[in-house]
Amino acid sequence: MTTSTALVTGAARGIGLATTRLLLERGWRVAMVDRDEEALTEAAAPLDGARAIIADIADPDAAARMVAETVEAFGRLDAVVNNAGVADFGPVEETDFARWRAVMATNLDGTFLVSQAATPALKATRGCLVNIASISGLRASTLRIAYGTSKAAVIQLTKQQAAELGEYGIRANCVCPGPVRTKLAMAVHTQEIVDAYHDAIPLNRYGSEDEIARVIAFLCSPEASYVTGQVIAADGGFEATGVGLPALRT
Numbered sequence: 001m002t003t004s005t006a007l008v009t010g011a012a013r014g015i016g017l018a019t020t021r022l023l024l025e026r027g028w029r030v031a032m033v034d035r036d037e038e039a040l041t042e043a044a045a046p047l048d049g050a051r052a053i054i055a056d057i058a059d060p061d062a063a064a065r066m067v068a069e070t071v072e073a074f075g076r077l078d079a080v081v082n083n084a085g086v087a088d089f090g091p092v093e094e095t096d097f098a099r100w101r102a103v104m105a106t107n108l109d110g111t112f113l114v115s116q117a118a119t120p121a122l123k124a125t126r127g128c129l130v131n132i133a134s135i136s137g138l139r140a141s142t143l144r145i146a147y148g149t150s151k152a153a154v155i156q157l158t159k160q161q162a163a164e165l166g167e168y169g170i171r172a173n174c175v176c177p178g179p180v181r182t183k184l185a186m187a188v189h190t191q192e193i194v195d196a197y198h199d200a201i202p203l204n205r206y207g208s209e210d211e212i213a214r215v216i217a218f219l220c221s222p223e224a225s226y227v228t229g230q231v232i233a234a235d236g237g238f239e240a241t242g243v244g245l246p247a248l249r250t
């Protein structure tokens with residue numbers, strides 16, 4: 001039996017690390033990509049079947065190297081989880097071009113570059129792409145001019161990939177997480193934002209890294225063999241609701 005191999009970006013911590021652990025538990029091998037060398041080395045050390053690849057996904061020269069290293073180490077590539085992302089919340093007028101570009105470079109350019117570099121290897125296995133966007137890409141909000149726009153673009157990028165790569169048997173899907181208490185989120189979520197999320201989310205809580213990882217693993221698995229071009233929010237019901245929920249709670 002062949003052993004499936006995934007490449008997970010942003011795998012040193014948070015949702016990417018939880019996804020790595022879950023896929024390993026389910027018998028996959030995982031190439032863990034991250035630009036944080038110290039965190040990645042520490043995270044990968046105890047994991048059997050994982051290989052750490054230190055790379056910045058925003059670097060156009062790095063994508064081909066990370067795919068080549070994965071195929072060299074494991075012989076194949078069945079799934080790419082484009083999870084690495086950065087958040088920078090700020091008002092329109094304070095989001096200068098450098099801040100805008102930094103968000104786009106990782107969230108959008110990196111997702112495009114890694115997917116493109118992986119396409120030949122995914123054609124060979126009729127593999128899949130899972131791109132991680134956000135509820136901020138589904139609904140506009142304040143302070144997210146760069147982050148929200150980058151994530152909306154990732155949603156469209158996914159649909160473009162599904163449309164074009166379907167004929168090679170490659171599936172492309174997108175997961176939009178709601179709030180999860182990772183380093184990324186807690187750096188930009190004030191107590192006020194935390195309280196507002198609780199009010200706005202029907203399940204009335206943050207999600208966990210594992211709850212997002214399970215949706216990602218489903219989309220990577222043969223269980224999702226006829227699912228492509230889809231956007232799945234794992235968000236406690238956030239996207240389904242409108243305004244005024246706290247006052248209307250029973």
Ligand SMILES: NC(=O)c1ccc[n+]([C@@H]2O[C@H](COP(=O)([O-])OP(=O)(O)OC[C@H]3O[C@@H](n4cnc5c(N)ncnc54)[C@H](O)[C@@H]3O)[C@@H](O)[C@H]2O)c1
Pocket residue numbers: 009010011012013014015016033034035036039055056057058083084085086087106110132133134135176177178179180181182183184185
């Ligand atoms: N946590 C949330 O509330 C939340 C909500 C919606 C969407 N997301 C998305 O989920 C994904 C994972 O976020 P997380 O919360 O686990 O964040 P995190 O900050 O805990 O982990 C992100 C990882 O990506 C790595 N990374 C960032 N930029 C990189 C680059 N250019 N090259 C290589 N590695 C890079 C970081 O070093 C880090 O290890 C992101 O795309 C994020 O936008 C998170």
